[in-house]
Structure formats: structure tokens, C-alpha cells
Amino acid sequence: MKKLNSIIQKLGSNRLAWSMFALAAILLFNLIVYPEFFKITILDGHLYGSLVDIFRNGAPLMVLAIGMTLVVATGGVDLSVGPVIAVTGAVATSLIGLEYGSTNTPLFLAVALALGVAALCGFWNGILVSRIGIQPIVATLILYVAGRGVAQMITNGKIMRIFYEPYFVFGSGYFLSLPVSLYIVLLVYIVAWLFTRRTSFGLYVESIGINSEASRFTGINEKNVKLLAYTLCGLCAGIAGIIISSNVKSADGNNAGLWYELDAILSVALGGTSLSGGRFSFAGSIIGALIIQSLTTTIYSTGVPPQVIMLVKALVVFLVSLLQSENFRKMIGSLLNSRKGAIQ
Amino acid sequence: MVNDRVLLQMSNISKMFPGVKALSNVDFDLRAGEIHALMGENGAGKSTLIKVITGVDKPELGEITLEGNIIHPASPRDAQKLGISTVFQEVNLCPNLSVAENISIGHETIRYGFINSSDAKAKAKQLLKQLDVDIDVTRTLADYSVSIQQMVAIARALNIDKTKVLILDEPTSSLDAYEVRKLFDVMLKLKKNGIGIIFITHFIDQVYEVADRITVLRQGKLIGTYETNTLPRLKLVYSMIGKELENLDSLSKMKGELTKRTEVEPFMQVKALGSKGSIQPFDLEINKGEVLGFGGLLGSGRSEAAHLIFGVDIPDSGTLTVNKKEYRHLSPLKSILNGIGLCPEDRKTEGIISDLTVRENIVIALQVGQGWFQYIPMKKQYEIADKFIQSLNINTPSPDQLIKNLSGGNQQKVILARWLATHVKFLILDEPTRGIDIGTKAEIQKMVISLAEEGKAIVFISSELDEVVRCSNRMMIMRDHQKVAELEGDKVNLEEVMQIIAGRSELEKA
Structure with a gap:
């Protein structure tokens, strides 16, 4: 018992370990009830299977979670990422046009401009938070409301379909038998990691999230650090938007990226980054995103009736949060201890 | 004045923290109607002992009795219910609430199911008056200076009617001489009413002014408990630091x-x-x-x-x-x-970045001076941190320890190191x-x-x-x-x- 207790304590100090444990548990559950889950087949030189699906469908969320991590670590939150996804898709689509097999704007330029608009959205949030001093929830709520409106204006309130094939590569293309979107996630992760851990940006972000007043006394420019964090978060939402619209081959101002902001925040929380700011981990957030995605895939593949899907999802998230909670672990710890006392 | 009735008795208290024995077999007793000073250097175990009494930390070993009954306080609120109220070293109040709310929070008078706010205001006013502080209790706490906030914290502790034990952890460190005087008057009054007071301070003069007995801790061990008037000052200092x-x-x-x-x-x-x-x-x-x-x-x-x-x-x-x-x-x-560098007055809110490591706290100002992209390589960071840990004699198990786990004096040295590292x-x-x-x-x-x-x-x-x-x-x-x-x-x-x-x-x- 004591050993078990000490293992729990030791594991407890590493929040990343708990998220990985939760992810492994979900996958294990699948292995037991649905052995086919882990089967990967090669078709036309592409890998297919539920595992690949999790990564492929989870790609937008993983990218989103990376951006959200930065904002959360400064002690803020960005509610507008879902609508920014819709805006990015709409901008890219309208630049490419509706003609079959051709594009009005060179693909590279269309994507770059769409990402630029997304970054601008993030920049706008950053200005509201850092320069005007609006609280993050309220500041990003403004774009949350406005974003879908803008996206619908661009698409004229309709779902715009794309017929230009090269654009589909981001969401549904394959490279060396793996989905292209996975490479995008990997690239975003590496760039984000280098940019935060090989410059002082990451240290500034954590420092501000922990104690912004003391950070000011050390000369950190809080305003610019926050501005950059929100801008990068917008950019990540843009990348996710490109992947999504490329995957569904259309732009839908109403539904693209719907509820993604909540999943992104949840991914960050599941990954062990405190929502009050401070220490952050991209790897943790990616695992968090994978938990959410594999949960969704599991629910669909095990045939859970759609009306209870939300409940099952909530239940699992609740369990993971319990595992991560220090108070809960203490409770379990003292429970084990008192049982030990009873045995003696 | 002082009767010999033992109010609070702690025997054989031991408390471990990862890697440190914060308290080992400490005995302590507090009589009714006495002011008992608890002395020792930083890291001697004073704060830990207080945390044990108030239920913040659980001791591995030992027993606490209050008026003869064994108690196991599980939280400060629990301790409060038992009659032990505490003013902690760092002001632990809500800066965005009003003074009156800060004082009454947790003991509101309820009338018809609602908080009786006029009653709370009057009560707060009267409690502060005891301390000779005359301020507008409806203004938010943050509007007032640290010293006033400290007085509010004390008033809050006094707002508990059945207090038997009052613990004051460094209550005077941000007060001026006049305010200290006022506080002492209140302490003497409470003492007359039979309340036992544990008084923690670094000011030796103050101890000799008000304390009846002195208990000295050093490195988690009990050095001794003395009657104040039989303990020469030099001997007190000597027993606290163990060297001349x-x-x-x-x-x-x-x-x-x-x-x-x-x-x-x-x-x-x-x-x-x-x-x-x-x-x-x-x-x-x-x-x-x-x-x-x-x-x-x-x-x-x-x-x-x-x-x-x-x-x-x-x-x-x-x-x-x-x-x-x-x-x-x-x-x-x-x-x-x-x-140019500045070690700020308020170490907790303006100085340390609590969840960063000692190393990060040391290099951060240097890093800011070098700009965003001239990141100091990890190896260099450790070199700098190690250098200052050694030269300033910072007591930390490793440069990767979170600064919040260090004692106040060592935190101060880290802040000093932060600026020395920038070649101020x-x-x-x-x-x-x-x-x-x-x-x-x-x-x-x-x-x-x-x-x-x-x-x-x-x-x-x-x-x-x-x-x-x-x-x-x-x-x-x-x-x-x-x-x-x-x-x-x-x-x-x-x-x-x-x-x-x-x-x-x-x-x-x-």
C-alpha cells in the first residue's frame, strides 16, 4: 500500500504523466472492446486505420492547442479561435474562387493571405488585451461574436465549395504514406518549441503568467509579450482553419471550427498547463488534444448512441481532471493511509 | 498576571519536507495569558511550527493538546474553530474587497438570511479603533498602505470572539514605531483577558519589551525555552545563530x-x-x-x-x-x-517569480537586457546560477529548486543575485x-x-x-x-x- 501510495505521489508531481496515462487508458479500452482499432492497412501506399484517423482528424485541434497554450500561459484565454478558423477558411476559399480546377490567386499567396488575416485577428485580440487593458475573456468574446459574422459576409452566408484540387493537400493529402496534416502539426510544434525555448520568449511568457508585477520590475515588456502570444494564437487558428477547410473542401462561415475554442482550452488544461498562467508544455497540450480526439473517435467507433456522446465525453474529461487534481490525489492518499492503519 | 495554566501543549513534533527535516522532536507550550516569543533564524522552523498548529501542515510525529484535549487541526479554518487564530507573515487578505469585508469575511452576521453589512462596518470600525487606526472601512483594502493592511489583518484575527490562542507571525515588520506601540498595547490587553499569544519577530528589542517567555529554535530543533528576564540578550542572539x-x-x-x-x-x-x-x-x-x-x-x-x-x-x-x-x-x-538595478520592497509581489526556478529567477534580468533573441545558453545559465549560489551563500538544494520553496532570506539573496548577474x-x-x-x-x-x-x-x-x-x-x-x-x-x-x-x-x- 505504501509503495502504491508513493508511486501515486511521485506520478502526481508530473502532470504530463497523468495525461499520457489517460490517453493510454482510452487506447487500451479500444484494444479490448474493438481489436480492429489498432489495425493499420496500407491502401494505395497510404496508411489507413483508426489510429491514423485520430491523428489526421486531431491535427487542427493539436495546432490550435499549441497556440492556445501560449495565451493561457500568459494568464489569458482566447475564445475567438473557432470563428477565426471560419474566417481563414472563408478568406482562402474566396481567394481561390469557385471555378473547377483553377484558382484566381496563386495557392501560396491565397494561403499566406488567409494566414495573415488570422494573425491579424490574433493581433487585434492582443491589442485589446495588452494595450487597452480589456480582460481576455471579454476582449476575445468580441471577435468570437464578430468573427462568424465576418466569415458569413465573405461567403455570402452560403457554404462555398472549392474545386481546386491542389488546395486539398493540407487536409487530406498524403506524403510518405502519412497524412500531410501530421507534418504540419510536427512543423508547428518544432517551430513553436524553438521559438519559445531557444529565445527568451517562453521564459517571459511564464514569468508574466506567474507574477506580472515582478516581471515588470525585471524589465520584461509585458504588453509586447502578450501581443505576440495572441498574434501567434491567431496564426495557429489560421493554420487549423486551412487544414479544416481543405479537408472538407469548402468554407462554412456558420459551422467551421464550431466549439473548437472549448476543445482547445480543454486540451491545454488536460495537458497540465494551469489556466491561471505560468508554466506551460506544448507536448502536454498535444496529448490533451489527442485525448479529446481519440475519445471522439472511440465513441463513434464503439457505436455509442449519439444522444449520449456529449455525456460520455464529459465523464472522461471529468475523470482525467480528477486524476490531475492535487487535492483529489491527497484524498486518495489519505484514504490509502487510513486503510493501512486499519490493517495494522 | 501570568498564570501557569497551560493552554496549548505541543510535544515531540516532527515534520519532514522532501529532503529536509523541518522540525525534529520539538516541544512547546503556551500558557493562558502569556506572550510567548518564538525566535530563530530563517529556516529555523518557526513558520513550520505555526503551520502545524494552524493545520496547514500535518506533523509526522507528535501531539498537540489544547486545554488538555488532543486536537488535530486539519486547516486554518478548523484551527480557528478551535480558538486558534493567526495573522500570517505575508498579508493574506483580499485586496479588492473593502476593509470591512476583509475583517468580517467568514464571521458575517446574518440577518433575515442576508449579510448585515452595516453591522460589519460598525464592527470593523470598532476593532480598528482598538488599534488606533481610523480609516474609511468601506474603501477597498488595496487603497491603503502595507502597514494599514497589516493592521487590518490583525483586526481580522481579533474579530473572533472565542479566540484562546493568537498567533502573530512577524506582525511588526511593516509597521512604524508608533504603530508597533499600538499593537503592543492591544497585545497586553488581550493577555490580561487570558489569551495566549505566540509572537514571532526578528526584533530583539520588541521581544524584551513584551514577551514573558522565549522559545528558541535552530535548524528545526528546540534550543530551549527561557523566562525573558533571565535570558541576557547576547545569550539569546548566541543561541539563535549558534555563533558570535x-x-x-x-x-x-x-x-x-x-x-x-x-x-x-x-x-x-x-x-x-x-x-x-x-x-x-x-x-x-x-x-x-x-x-x-x-x-x-x-x-x-x-x-x-x-x-x-x-x-x-x-x-x-x-x-x-x-x-x-x-x-x-x-x-x-x-x-x-x-x-541600474532595483531590489524592490515587497519581495513577494514585486521581487520573486514564485513558480520559476532559482536559476531562472537569477538570469531573468540579464536575459531581458540581452533582448529576445540572444538567449543565454542553458550551460551558461547554470554557470551563472552556480556562481551566485556559491558567492552569496544561497541555501538551496539545487539551482532547479522553485524559488517559492526557499526561505525569505534566501529569496532576497536570489533577487540580489539577479541584479549582480546583470553587472549593475x-x-x-x-x-x-x-x-x-x-x-x-x-x-x-x-x-x-x-x-x-x-x-x-x-x-x-x-x-x-x-x-x-x-x-x-x-x-x-x-x-x-x-x-x-x-x-x-x-x-x-x-x-x-x-x-x-x-x-x-x-x-x-x-
Whole structure:
């Protein structure tokens, strides 16, 4: 018992370990009830299977979670990422046009401009938070409301379909038998990691999230650090938007990226980054995103009736949060201890 | 007055933290109607003992009895219900609530299912009146100075009717002499009512003024419990630190040599620097190789002056000239680039970044000075951290320890290291020795003088006048938010400074 207790304590100090444990548990559950889950087949030189699906469908969320991590670590939150996804898709689509097999704007330029608009959205949030001093929830709520409106204006309130094939590569293309979107996630992760851990940006972000007043006394420019964090978060939402619209081959101002902001925040929380700011981990957030995605895939593949899907999802998230909670672990710890006392 | 009835008895208390034995087999008892001082250096285990009594930490071993009954307080609230109320070292209040709300929170009077706020206001007013504090209790706490907040914290502890044990952890560290007096009056009154008071402080004078008995801890062990009037001061100091204090003697000798130097080279010139509502315009010259003390009562504008110079607050008049350049104002970043550093007064909120490691806390200002993209390589960071951990004698298991796990004195040293790492030429130290044990205090004072000897300009701010006087070559005296005098050489002595602070300005003399 004591050993078990000490293992729990030791594991407890590493929040990343708990998220990985939760992810492994979900996958294990699948292995037991649905052995086919882990089967990967090669078709036309592409890998297919539920595992690949999790990564492929989870790609937008993983990218989103990376951006959200930065904002959360400064002690803020960005509610507008879902609508920014819709805006990015709409901008890219309208630049490419509706003609079959051709594009009005060179693909590279269309994507770059769409990402630029997304970054601008993030920049706008950053200005509201850092320069005007609006609280993050309220500041990003403004774009949350406005974003879908803008996206619908661009698409004229309709779902715009794309017929230009090269654009589909981001969401549904394959490279060396793996989905292209996975490479995008990997690239975003590496760039984000280098940019935060090989410059002082990451240290500034954590420092501000922990104690912004003391950070000011050390000369950190809080305003610019926050501005950059929100801008990068917008950019990540843009990348996710490109992947999504490329995957569904259309732009839908109403539904693209719907509820993604909540999943992104949840991914960050599941990954062990405190929502009050401070220490952050991209790897943790990616695992968090994978938990959410594999949960969704599991629910669909095990045939859970759609009306209870939300409940099952909530239940699992609740369990993971319990595992991560220090108070809960203490409770379990003292429970084990008192049982030990009873045995003696 | 003191009866011998034991109120609180702790026996054989042991508490482990990862890697440290914070308390080992400590016995402690508190009688009804006594003031019992708990003394010891930082890290001696005083705070841990308090945390055990108040249920913040659970001891591995040992027993606590209150009026003969064994108790197991599980939280501060639990302890409060048992009649043990505490004023913690760091002010633990809600700055965005009103004073009255802060005092009444948790013990609101309920009428018809609603909080009776007029009752709370009256109660708060009356409690503060006992402490001779007359303020508007409907204003938010953040509007008031640290010392007033401290008094509010004490008033809050007194708001519990059935308090049997009152614990005061460093209650006087941010109070001025008059406020301390008031607090002592209240303590003596409570004592008469049979309440047992545990009083933790670093001020030896205060202990001898009010305490009936003294318990000394050192490195988690009980050194002894003594009747105050049978324990000579020197012996108390000796038992706290376990070694003689030869530091202080060498200090005055060092300062003597520093003063002998005749040529002074200016580092910074301050002209008519001021900010409306905070400080009247003042002139000041800051010289290399000199310790310039800021003297004055709490709230006289000492810290505000420091903030204006360093640029965390923006002045609305005057100029600063440094490195041959004239500035309307500086900013923390500009200050760093000009070789200026500030160790702020409020260590917890303005100094440490609690969840960062010791290493990160040390290198952060250096990193800021180097800019976003000149990231200091990890290996270099550890080298810098190790160097200062060694040279400043910082007591930490590793450079990767989170700074919040260090004792106050060691945290202060880390902040000092943060600025020394930036190769400061001018360092402002605002209350660097507040809440720090005598051993470390002497170490820091000595460091201040040796930094000046190396040619750095130092501004030294402290509420303890004798400390400023002992360390400074020159002093700026402030009263009511303005500079009232500047003293040099032999004039820097306690009597002179006190007289000026008390109201005899240079102008009046002339």
C-alpha cells in the first residue's frame, strides 16, 4: 500500500504523466472492446486505420492547442479561435474562387493571405488585451461574436465549395504514406518549441503568467509579450482553419471550427498547463488534444448512441481532471493511509 | 498576571519536507495569558511550527493538546474553530474587497438570511479603533498602505470572539514605531483577558519589551525555552545563530575605509524629479563607490523615490542624467541597459517569480537586457546560477529548486543575485533586510558595503534607521513625500537623522 501510495505521489508531481496515462487508458479500452482499432492497412501506399484517423482528424485541434497554450500561459484565454478558423477558411476559399480546377490567386499567396488575416485577428485580440487593458475573456468574446459574422459576409452566408484540387493537400493529402496534416502539426510544434525555448520568449511568457508585477520590475515588456502570444494564437487558428477547410473542401462561415475554442482550452488544461498562467508544455497540450480526439473517435467507433456522446465525453474529461487534481490525489492518499492503519 | 495554566501543549513534533527535516522532536507550550516569543533564524522552523498548529501542515510525529484535549487541526479554518487564530507573515487578505469585508469575511452576521453589512462596518470600525487606526472601512483594502493592511489583518484575527490562542507571525515588520506601540498595547490587553499569544519577530528589542517567555529554535530543533528576564540578550542572539557576531564590528571598520575615499565620480544626476501626489520634485546626485541611504518614516516617499529613479513609475517632472545622456524618465528595461538595478520592497509581489526556478529567477534580468533573441545558453545559465549560489551563500538544494520553496532570506539573496548577474553599476536596495534573520542581515549589510567598495553606486533603503546609518556614507532624509535634508560624513549619525525626521529640517536650522 505504501509503495502504491508513493508511486501515486511521485506520478502526481508530473502532470504530463497523468495525461499520457489517460490517453493510454482510452487506447487500451479500444484494444479490448474493438481489436480492429489498432489495425493499420496500407491502401494505395497510404496508411489507413483508426489510429491514423485520430491523428489526421486531431491535427487542427493539436495546432490550435499549441497556440492556445501560449495565451493561457500568459494568464489569458482566447475564445475567438473557432470563428477565426471560419474566417481563414472563408478568406482562402474566396481567394481561390469557385471555378473547377483553377484558382484566381496563386495557392501560396491565397494561403499566406488567409494566414495573415488570422494573425491579424490574433493581433487585434492582443491589442485589446495588452494595450487597452480589456480582460481576455471579454476582449476575445468580441471577435468570437464578430468573427462568424465576418466569415458569413465573405461567403455570402452560403457554404462555398472549392474545386481546386491542389488546395486539398493540407487536409487530406498524403506524403510518405502519412497524412500531410501530421507534418504540419510536427512543423508547428518544432517551430513553436524553438521559438519559445531557444529565445527568451517562453521564459517571459511564464514569468508574466506567474507574477506580472515582478516581471515588470525585471524589465520584461509585458504588453509586447502578450501581443505576440495572441498574434501567434491567431496564426495557429489560421493554420487549423486551412487544414479544416481543405479537408472538407469548402468554407462554412456558420459551422467551421464550431466549439473548437472549448476543445482547445480543454486540451491545454488536460495537458497540465494551469489556466491561471505560468508554466506551460506544448507536448502536454498535444496529448490533451489527442485525448479529446481519440475519445471522439472511440465513441463513434464503439457505436455509442449519439444522444449520449456529449455525456460520455464529459465523464472522461471529468475523470482525467480528477486524476490531475492535487487535492483529489491527497484524498486518495489519505484514504490509502487510513486503510493501512486499519490493517495494522 | 501570568498564570501557569497551560493552554496549548505541543510535544515531540516532527515534520519532514522532501529532503529536509523541518522540525525534529520539538516541544512547546503556551500558557493562558502569556506572550510567548518564538525566535530563530530563517529556516529555523518557526513558520513550520505555526503551520502545524494552524493545520496547514500535518506533523509526522507528535501531539498537540489544547486545554488538555488532543486536537488535530486539519486547516486554518478548523484551527480557528478551535480558538486558534493567526495573522500570517505575508498579508493574506483580499485586496479588492473593502476593509470591512476583509475583517468580517467568514464571521458575517446574518440577518433575515442576508449579510448585515452595516453591522460589519460598525464592527470593523470598532476593532480598528482598538488599534488606533481610523480609516474609511468601506474603501477597498488595496487603497491603503502595507502597514494599514497589516493592521487590518490583525483586526481580522481579533474579530473572533472565542479566540484562546493568537498567533502573530512577524506582525511588526511593516509597521512604524508608533504603530508597533499600538499593537503592543492591544497585545497586553488581550493577555490580561487570558489569551495566549505566540509572537514571532526578528526584533530583539520588541521581544524584551513584551514577551514573558522565549522559545528558541535552530535548524528545526528546540534550543530551549527561557523566562525573558533571565535570558541576557547576547545569550539569546548566541543561541539563535549558534555563533558570535563578529560581522557587525568589521562592518563599521569597512565603512570607515569607504568614507575615507575623497574623490567621488558621479554616476547619475537627478534634477527636480517628481510626480504629483506621490513625491515632490527633488535633486540628487548618485556617486560611484558610495552607499547613499534613504531615511525617513514609513510612507515618507522613500520607495516612491526609488521607483521614479528606476522607472517603474513615470515621473511627471524633472530629468535624469546617466552615462552622459539626459532622460525625461527611465523604464525598467532602459535602467537595465544603463546598468541600474532595483531590489524592490515587497519581495513577494514585486521581487520573486514564485513558480520559476532559482536559476531562472537569477538570469531573468540579464536575459531581458540581452533582448529576445540572444538567449543565454542553458550551460551558461547554470554557470551563472552556480556562481551566485556559491558567492552569496544561497541555501538551496539545487539551482532547479522553485524559488517559492526557499526561505525569505534566501529569496532576497536570489533577487540580489539577479541584479549582480546583470553587472549593475548602480543598485537600489529597498528594504533588503526586511523579515530576515540577523545572521543573513549582517551578511547583506556587509555585501552592500563591499559592492560599494568595488565601485558600484548603492542606494540603501531601510526602516531600521540604525542599519541605514551604519551602512551609508551619505543620506537623503525624507518626510511627508519630500526630500528634507541630505547628510554627509560625520553628520550621518542616528541622533541627527532622528531629529530631522522628527521635524527639524535643514532649512529651519538655517
